[in-house]
Amino acid sequence: MFEGLMGRIAGRFARVEPRFRARQLVLGLLADLPRKNCWTIAEHVGDATPGGLQHLLGRAKWDADLVRDDLREFVLEHLADxxxxxxxxxxxxxxKGTHTVGVQRQYTGTAGRIENSQVAVYLTYTSRHGHAGIDRALYLPKSWTGDRDRCEQASVPDEVGFATKPQLAQQMIERVLDAGTPAAWAAGDEVYGDNPKLRAALEKRGLGYVLAVSCTHRVLTAAGPQRADHLAKRVPRRAWQKLSAGRGAKGHRWYDWALVAITAGDPTGHQHLMIRRNRTTGELAYYRCYSPRPVPLSTLVKVAGSRWTVEETFQSSKGLAGLDEHQVRRWDSWHRWVTLALLAHAFLAVTAALERRDQVPTDDGTSPGGLIPLTCNEIQRLFTALVVRPVRDTAHRLRWSTWRRRHQARARHSHYRRQTTLQP
Incomplete structure (x- = not known):
């Protein structure tokens, strides 16, 4: 599986050197390293310095978008539905700092507060066979797009302007649909559900959606515009149905659900406000739903539950494939690292999906032999232990220790010299 995936992207590299380095980087991303960057991966795969991997990410001639297309085709070949x-x-x-492309103080769900961070929008393909990330888009705040000198320093292309997160999501969805990707639904959180332009674009493409919306979201009903939370108070008790949003780590995720028909500008489709109620706390959540044809409530609930697959993708791609551990500052370098990280994670996700497809699970999700199917974590452990043969001899480790200390000494000397120059 791994060699087939590497062979799929080999033609994107005109020279053998970057092709070899790309394979090394993906192997390093799949390794069980405590921290994954050009230094640690280069040492792991046996290079004398990180220069080769840094050249791959920064200066080598190859197109990360073409590799992204290969990644999408690889995922669809095995997970299409x-x-x-x-x-x-x-x-x-x-x-840290201000020079990394896209960085500014902004809210991030990773920290749950406003922090100095870099934000990107991702697209996950979720089917009954499995799920994996297939596209990515870096969010550039207006503090960046309004400063062309800053963009030039980070090698941001001139044609890249400001785009909101829903606009980036729309671009990615339309790109994969134009490529012939089989899909019937879109899902996302309130950032995307509250955006009318994104919803209109999905309806125009005939793609159904179940998008979370805020409690203040207004919908058009036969009685006029109504807030979502006001409509929820009028739902009769008999309208609630107990349904599972899907199987989680601890079993099915049971909620109470209700559906309210609404009207919209598109007379050809079916619009609803779906309300979810936590069976323990009574907390409510709201979803704006559209489908080109009538579908039962259970289908909309299943689509709403599939939104959590993107969280699982983030967790495993960061924990297993180093998606968030890049130490690059420029536009191309970021796209190259993230694309290869998604490629590494897709290898794990597809392999795990094929393993599950070959198993006939029991009611509690285990196989007849009393084992759960292979997970991405376990596949990574086996791949690292049985396939990857890293260089670990003493001389190699000592050479790297010397190289790191010399590089750090030069960096310290440079910082001290700059500080002395800037002092009055």
């Missing part, structure tokens, strides 16, 4: 869901969400990476 006509009823698949395209799930969009953003995640932030905490960063």
């Amino acid at each position: 006509d009823e698949a869901v395209l799930v969009v969400d953003e995640t932030g990476d905490l960063k």
Whole structure:
């Protein structure tokens, strides 16, 4: 599986050197390293310095978008499903300084507060076979797009302007649909559900959606515009149905659900406000739903539950493939690192999906042999232990210790000299 994936992207590199370095980087991203960056990966794979990997990310001639297209085709080859869901969400990476592309003080769900961070929107393909990330878009705040000198220093292309997160999501969804990706639904959180332009674009493409909306979201009913939380208070007791949003780590996620028909500008589709109620706390959540054809409540609930697959993708791609551990500052370098990290995670996700497909699970999700199917974590452990043969001899480790200390000494001397120059 791994060699087939590497062979798929090999043609994107005109020279053998970057092709070899890309393979090394993906192997390093799949390794069980405590921290993954050019230094640690270069030492792990046996290079004398990180220069080769840094050249791959910064100066080598190859197009990360073409590799992204290969990644998408790889995922679709194994996970394609006509009823698949395209799930969009953003995640932030905490960063120091101000020179890394896209960084500013902004809210990020990673920290749960406003922090100096870099935010990107990702698209996950979710089907009955499995799920994996297939596209990415870096969010550039107005503090960046309004400062062309700053953008030039980070090698941001001139044609890249400001785009909101829903606009980035729309671009990615339309890109994968134009490529012929089989999918029937889109899902996302309130950032995307509250955006009318995104909803209109999805309706125009005939793509159904179940998008979370805020409690203050207004919908058009036969009685006129109404807030979502006001409509929820009028739902009769008999309208609530107990349904599972999908199987989680601890079993099914049971909620009470209700559906309210609403009207909208598109007379050809079916619009609803779906309300979810926590069976323990009574907490409510709201979803704006559209489908080109009538569908039962259970289908909309299943699509809403699939939104959590993007969270699982973030967790495993960061924990297993170093998605958030890049130490790059420029536009191209960020896209190259993230694309190869998504490629590494897709290898794990597809392998795990094929393992589950070959198993006939019991009611509690285990196989007849009393084992759960192989997970991404376990596949990574086996791949690292049985396939990857890192260089670990003493001389190599000592050479790297010397190289790190010399590089750090030069950096310290440079910082001290700059500080002395800037002092009055």
